[in-house]
Amino acid sequence: MSGPQRRPVVVLYERIADAIHDGTYPPGSTLPSEPRLATELGVSRxxxxxxxxxxxxDGLLTVRRGVGRTVNDRPLRRGFEQLQPLEEQLSPGAPLRVRALRRAxxxxxxxxxxxLLAPARAELRFWESLLxxxxxxxxxxEWAASDDxxxxxxxxxxxxxxxxxxxxRTSMLAVLxxxxxxxxxxxxxGVTATVLGRRRGSQLERAADTPAVLVTQVVRAGDVPIxxxxxxxxxxAPALPVLQSN
Structure with a gap:
């Protein structure tokens, strides 16, 4: 059985975004008119x-009166908006509160x-928090690399x-x-779709079969995963931004 189909608009968005990033539509250039672009791409207007x-x-294009749609000089790249604690990422300007569930x-x-490339018997700090x-x-x-x-x-x-x-009242990433x-x-x-399961559902006060997004994250200082x-x-949950500036 085939997997879920992506919306045509999403596919079209990605085609144009990829064309911007690979230089087909370079920064500062003006896109073709809507009728011409629709014909070139073989899509409906x-x-x-x-x-x-x-x-x-999402900041890749700017509309200029009398000119049309132009590609921004520093087009954004897909990915997380910026490296910052999740409590700030999910709620800019008014960070979510953090409550420790476990520190071990x-x-x-x-x-x-x-x-983390952690050897056997290494001691790693583990923080579990509710946002x-x-x-x-x-x-x-969150797990931190060993102290050494x-x-x-x-x-x-x-x-x-x-x-x-x-x-x-703080996350490990916020401290680091x-x-x-x-x-x-x-x-x-990395981002994957899943369901909460019984334990996480209980912690989040949701049913075990609630759909969820699982984000895995590795943070490095230089080449060292920390x-x-x-x-x-x-x-x-609040929307997770998915754009990252250069």
Whole structure:
């Protein structure tokens, strides 16, 4: 049985976005008129117009009176909007509140061995937190690399996590970002569709079969992975931005 079909507008959006990023429509250029572009792409004008509006909203295009739609000089790239704690990402300007569910030290799991390159018997800090506004919005699980790895990456990291270890109102990424002090942090994230399951459903006060998005994230300082995380966002959670500026 074939999988779910993507909406034609989404496919069209991606075709035009890819054409912008590969230089077919370079920064500063003007797109062909709607009738001509619809003919070139072999699509209907209503579908094209909807895709173009989404591209404008996402910052890839600008409408200039008397000129038409032009490609922005610094077109945005798809991905997370920026590397920042999830509580800020989901609620810009008014971060979600963070409540600690568990703070512990654990041995590596398959997940942390893969993403943090943690050796057997390493001691990894583990924080599980509930993010909420008016209601529970996300469940976050974060693992930090062992102290010796953190200290090699940046001496402030291990100390900051130790000091914040009993805090119940902050995420691990928020602590590391505040302690980075000019050390550039980068991240890779993956997004998959799933359901909450019994345990996570109970924590988020939702039914076990509630659809959800699972975001996995690995944060690096230079080439050193310092944090691995899983974030579970159920149906009804605040929207997760999916654009990233250069």
């Amino acid at each position: 209503p579908a094209l117009r909807e895709a173009l509006l989404l591209l404008q909203e 030290v654990e041995e590596p799991t398959d997940f942390t061995t893969q993403h 909420y506004g008016d209601a529970a919005a996300a469940l976050s699980q 790895v953190l200290e090699r990456a940046h001496p402030a990291f291990a100390h900051a996590l130790h000091e914040a270890g009993r805090a119940d 970002a505040a302690a980075s002090r000019g050390v550039p942090l980068t991240a890779y994230s 944090l691995a995380a899983k974030h579970m966002l159920p149906t009804g």
